[in-house]
Amino acid sequence: MAAGGRAGQERRDGDRGGAQGPPIPGLVIVWSGEAPTLKPLRLPSLGLILGRELLGPRTTDDRISRQHARVRWNGTSFSVTDLGSRNGTYVGGSLVSENEVTVTPPCVLRTGRTVSVLVADVRGYEDGDVTEGVDGVIGPRRAAVHEALRQVAAATDAVLLVAEPGAGVDAAVSVFHATAGGGPLVEVEGGALAGAGGIRWWVGHDGRTPEAVRAHGGTLVIHDLDALDGDGQAAVAGILGTGELRSRSGTWPVDARVVAVCGPDQVEPLRAQVTAGHFRDDLWRRLLPHRVDLPPLRACCEEIPHWVVSRTRELTPDLSIHSTMIEACLLRPWPGNIDELRHEVACATTLARQGGKRTVRAEHLDADAGMLIALQGTPTVAGSMFETARHSRSRFKVVLDLDGVRAALVAADGDLARTAIGLGVHRNRLRRFIAEHDELAPLVSGDEPYQTAMLSEGD
Numbered sequence: 523m524a525a526g527g528r529a530g531q532e533r534r535d536g537d538r539g540g541a542q543g544p545p546i547p548g549l550v551i552v553w554s555g556e557a558p559t560l561k562p563l564r565l566p567s568l569g570l571i572l573g574r575e576l577l578g579p580r581t582t583d584d585r586i587s588r589q590h591a592r593v594r595w596n597g598t599s600f601s602v603t604d605l606g607s608r609n610g611t612y613v614g615g616s617l618v619s620e621n622e623v624t625v626t627p628p629c630v631l632r633t634g635r636t637v638s639v640l641v642a643d644v645r646g647y648e649d650g651d652v653t654e655g656v657d658g659v660i661g662p663r664r665a666a667v668h669e670a671l672r673q674v675a676a677a678t679d680a681v682l683l684v685a686e687p688g689a690g691v692d693a694a695v696s697v698f699h700a701t702a703g704g705g706p707l708v709e710v711e712g713g714a715l716a717g718a719g720g721i722r723w724w725v726g727h728d729g730r731t732p733e734a735v736r737a738h739g740g741t742l743v744i745h746d747l748d749a750l751d752g753d754g755q756a757a758v759a760g761i762l763g764t765g766e767l768r769s770r771s772g773t774w775p776v777d778a779r780v781v782a783v784c785g786p787d788q789v790e791p792l793r794a795q796v797t798a799g800h801f802r803d804d805l806w807r808r809l810l811p812h813r814v815d816l817p818p819l820r821a822c823c824e825e826i827p828h829w830v831v832s833r834t835r836e837l838t839p840d841l842s843i844h845s846t847m848i849e850a851c852l853l854r855p856w857p858g859n860i861d862e863l864r865h866e867v868a869c870a871t872t873l874a875r876q877g878g879k880r881t882v883r884a885e886h887l888d889a890d891a892g893m894l895i896a897l898q899g900t901p902t903v904a905g906s907m908f909e910t911a912r913h914s915r916s917r918f919k920v921v922l923d924l925d926g927v928r929a930a931l932v933a934a935d936g937d938l939a940r941t942a943i944g945l946g947v948h949r950n951r952l953r954r955f956i957a958e959h960d961e962l963a964p965l966v967s968g969d970e971p972y973q974t975a976m977l978s979e980g981d
Contacts, residue, residue: 547595547627548644550824553637553848555582558827560661562647569594571605572633585609586634591618593640599626600640609634615853628823630852635845639823639852652828657693658860659832661824663817664690668697674812675701679779680762682747682809684786685816688861692951694816695743695781702779705740708733709954713749724757725769734767737778747784747809748792752802758782759805782809819859826851829860833867834882838875846884854892861947866891922947922955928962936967 549570551561554577563570573590574581587607594601603622604611611618612632613625627642641647650662660668674681675698683698685691699707710733715723726732734742734757744750744758758780760768765777784792795801819826827848834841847870856863870886879886922945934941942952956962 545643546645547600547640547642548647549593549631549638549640550644550647551577551636551638552824552852553635553827553845555584555635556842557582558652558831558848560647560652560824562644564644565593565595572631572636572638573605573607577636581636583635586636590633591631593631596624599624600629601625602631602640607633612849615849630849632845632849637827637845637848637852641823647824652824654828654832657696658690659825659828660693661822661828663822664825667814667816668694670814671698672701674698674814675779678812680808680812681781682813683781683783683816684789684813685783686785686818686857686859688859689816689818690860691745691783691816694814695741698779698781699741702741706736706738707741707743708737708778709743709745710734711749712744712746712751712754715749715754716751720751720753724753724767726771731774732767732769732771734761735774735776737761738774738776739778741779741781742776743781743783745783747782748788748795755802755805759802759808762805762808780809786815819856819863820854823852826863829863830867833864834871837868838871840880841871841874842881844881844883847882847887850884850887851892855894856892857894858892862892922952924959924962927952927955927959928965931962931965936965938966 546564548562548564549572551559551563553559554561570576570593571589571591572586572593574583574586574588577583577586585608587605587609589605590607591605591611592603594603601622601624602611602613602618604618613623614629625640627640629640631638631640646663646666648662650665652659652661653665654660671681671694679702681698683691683694685694695707695709699705710723718727721727722730723733742758742761744754750758757767757769760766761776761778762780765775767774767776792801792806796803796806819829830843830848830851834843851863851867858865866888867882869888869891871882874882874886877886927941927945930941930944934944938952945952956966
């Protein structure tokens with residue numbers, strides 16, 4: 523909205539969290555027995571001994587030894603020693619066969635049916651818990667980002683949301699939109715606004731009001747900001763600057779907030795476009811000071827077990843989950859993030875059920891699931907992949923089609939939330955698809971008025 527205030531000029535993400543001073547290495551227990559957990563532990567100077575003594579008498583892990591393995595920090599890396607356990611210690615998915623192995627963080631550790639992640643700084647996991655709600659699983663790191671979004675929403679009318687595909691953009695948009703005051707939520711892809719698409723959105727045609735006017739009093743979300751053409755940039759800059767949309771067809775009040783979304787690998791090319799005069803400097807300067815970075819799934823290890831459990835329970839609630847399944851999911855970089863994980867877990871549970879199994883194990887997960895395109899079929903190395911996955915795109919994308927969505931709505935008796943669960947997509951994305959296919963609207967029941975729009979082939 524044109525009169526919005528200014529937020530701080532710093533970049534906001536989930537790594538800050540108010541922690542000051544040098545990093546504190548530690549271990550985060552994310553799974554024990556047959557359930558997710560969150561237990562961050564700082565390493566004492568002499569190291570930490572994992573086992574039943576540490577987990578306590580209420581542990582449900584019947585495979586971990588009393589003193590199973592020792593973990594030490596040597597200043598730059600961790601050393602892991604198996605203490606003669608009955609069922610072995612697994613580091614990075616491999617059985618520890620020597621007396622001691624040295625690994626760099628982050629690294630996945632499995633002791634019995636307890637799965638942990640060795641991290642260079644444990645503080646980000648100490649202040650909070652993992653919650654599940656309408657927007658999915660939210661761990662401490664993601665919660666910190668959502669809090670940053672709330673601060674931005676309270677202070678300004680524009681935000682640059684930087685996120686990998688499938689990393690929780692819809693949930694973040696919901697947080698910003700609700701905090702800023704709600705109203706219409708209108709979404710569009712920048713790449714779909716060339717030619718006739720741009721005329722429909724910014725100019726209007728055949729006497730119709732431009733689509734962007736529907737964002738008046740609410741929030742306009744621009745996905746793929748780097749693909750927004752000159753006319754779109756001018757329109758968005760005008761909305762932020764004057765609260766109006768001006769075109770050759772007329773002038774309309776559009777007092778709206780703007781959320782611009784781009785990928786991490788698109789930020790520097792956008793800067794270059796601004797320098798070269800191919801992207802509006804005034805729009806970029808309005809967005810950049812309010813940048814919020816969403817963490818990729820692999821940076822939120824505490825969330826992965828919860829996503830696995832929630833997706834399994836949605837589809838096959840009678841199946842249990844083995845610790846090797848959690849270990850396998852933690853070892854993969856998931857370039858498609860949450861969307862990809864949910865899809866692949868659904869495939870794994872289906873495979874287990876069809877095989878007559880009562881437990882989902884690592885072998886039910888496809889070999890290429892969650893892997894980088896260039897590295898499919900190769901062994902996973904947790905540390906390097908956690909860092910490099912953001913530079914590669916996933917092979918995965920949930921594709922919605924008219925017949926499939928229609929069938930899912932009918933099967934769910936028009937319940938939008940149940941339909942979204944069945945299709946494996948966020949409810950906001952489903953709403954956008956329905957808004958572009960008027961024939962689906964009569965099939966929806968029990969949903970609050972959805973005022974969203976999406977102009978994108980194959981969304």
